[in-house]
Amino acid sequence: MDIFLITAPGLETLLAAEAREKGFKVTQTSPGGVTLRGDWPAVWRANLQLRGATRVLARLTSFRALYLSQLEKNVREVDWAAVLPRGADVTVDAVCHKSKIYHAGAAQERVASALAAHGHNADPAGFGLRVRIERDIVTLSLDTSGESLHRRGHKEAVNKAPLRETMAALFLRDAGFKGKEPLFDPMCGSGTFPMEGAEIARRFDPGRGRDFAFQSLPNFDPDAFEAMRSPERAAAFSCYGSDRDQGAIAMSRANAERAGLADVTAFEVKPVGEITPPCDTPGLVIANPPYGGRIGDSTPLLGLYAAFGARLKSAFPGWRAAVVTADAKLAQATGLPFRPAGPVVNHGGIKIRLWQTDPL
Ligand SMILES: C[S@@+](CC[C@H](N)C(=O)[O-])C[C@H]1O[C@@H](n2cnc3c(N)ncnc32)[C@H](O)[C@@H]1O
Incomplete structure (x- = not known):
């Protein structure tokens, strides 16, 4: 599957170089991130070992949708039991770009409602589901990191203006x-x-303590x-x-x-x-x-x-x-x-x- 590493805009090339050096298969560098090709173990290793990624998203599925009803239907058809723990909460975040579905808030609601039908209620502390609608193609990705990866898990104290x-x-x-x-x-x-x-x-490993x-x-x-x-x-x-x-x-x-x-x-x-x-x-x-x-x-x-x-x-x-x-x-x-x-x-x-x- 595609794995998307989020990074601060400007640092994509450096992150791609790190990923290659650590044995990941980089397929694309785009504004704000780097795409890898890999399996779930690659997702785990990326979270554990990459120093420069802010988050690791796993692409779950992709489909075309022109209407909100189509979006909701397709999300309902995903085998969520294979992806999420039973009854786990989710937080949906949608963006729309150059698409017939142009209202991100409405898209978010429809996706949340499709997930609720599978017993996954909306909660900001839940698993992060990212919905990207670009030229009518919907991509669903799961945030596999949780807390941002710049939090290595050792710093209780930070001074003013810390660098991530x-x-x-x-x-x-x-x-x-x-x-x-x-x-x-x-x-x-x-x-x-x-x-x-x-x-x-x-x-x-940067993620060894979290x-x-x-x-x-x-x-x-x-x-x-x-x-x-x-x-x-x-x-x-x-x-x-x-x-x-x-x-x-x-x-x-x-x-x-x-x-x-x-x-x-x-x-x-x-x-x-x-x-x-x-x-x-x-x-x-x-x-x-x-x-x-x-x-x-x-x-x-x-x-x-x-x-x-x-x-x-x-x-x-x-x-x-x-x-x-x-x-x-x-x-x-x-x-x-x-x-x-x-x-x-x-x-x-x-x-x-x-x-x-x-x-x-
Ligand atoms: C932007 S902060 C550095 C943040 C650091 N990179 C971090 O991640 O926590 C700038 C630091 O410069 C220190 N500083 C300012 N003037 C200084 C000086 N004259 N001599 C030594 N340190 C100074 C401040 O105390 C502050 O901790």
Whole structure:
């Protein structure tokens, strides 16, 4: 069947590369996602192992419908007992595009009513059923993830403006990070980059500490799923984080501890103007400093970016720098020799990009 991986617009190509590298059969990259071809075990493995996917949808069926009555009839005819647990609640979400059925709310109601006839009532906490009507072709997909996959299951505490883990992982991929060099985030907040980096270094499955919606489906095989867990490896280098905010560092340490990463991460309270390389071997410095759009106006931040860039240029020979920011002016304020910026990525309405250098 087709399996659709949802990702933030702008990151599709990076996610497709991750999926290919992890042995999935990628058939298409389209705005907002990547399509794979696979079976249910591929759905389980995608949820468990892909760092960059926000959700994994399993395509159940596809049919043509010109009228709401046709839509309802076709949904009623699906063998729901084979798909959903008996009496399980569902939450239906419909979109219509260039179709005779143009009213998403009405489509949603009809699908919900067809499901109710099979004993599946509407509840926002239920299984997510996605209905896409495009040029009169209806596609029904089941959200197999449940909670968004950026929730790895280890973070109780997040600082202000956290970067989603799924995005952080794909930015690390864009920066060429494979877990075989040290990583340092000098404005680490709740520790997202060092934690993702350390997990990559130890080859931990991103989904190892959480549950997924598919585990409650009738076709789930827990033994087969257990056998999919990746063998861990020892990390050659650690991942480091610092931040001037003591609370952020306390959070990062607690988060890393919960994730089983305490031995491969180290965190320190330090203002960015005072940073020094955390180890002798050069690696990747990556940061998501504050940017105006989210925490304030960008002009007062020019000095922070300048201090960061100056520190990297004077004290980090051989390290590569990568900066996630929403404003080209801020990136330029670092004075770092950036290559052309990466794709524009939509992070909760703010357009961010990754700026990278070669080794300094
Ligand atoms: C956008 S947040 C980073 C979020 C982080 N990537 C995460 O996922 O939690 C920016 C961080 O920069 C830190 N920061 C701001 N100015 C700083 C400075 N001068 N020195 C060190 N850290 C600073 C803030 O405390 C904040 O935690």
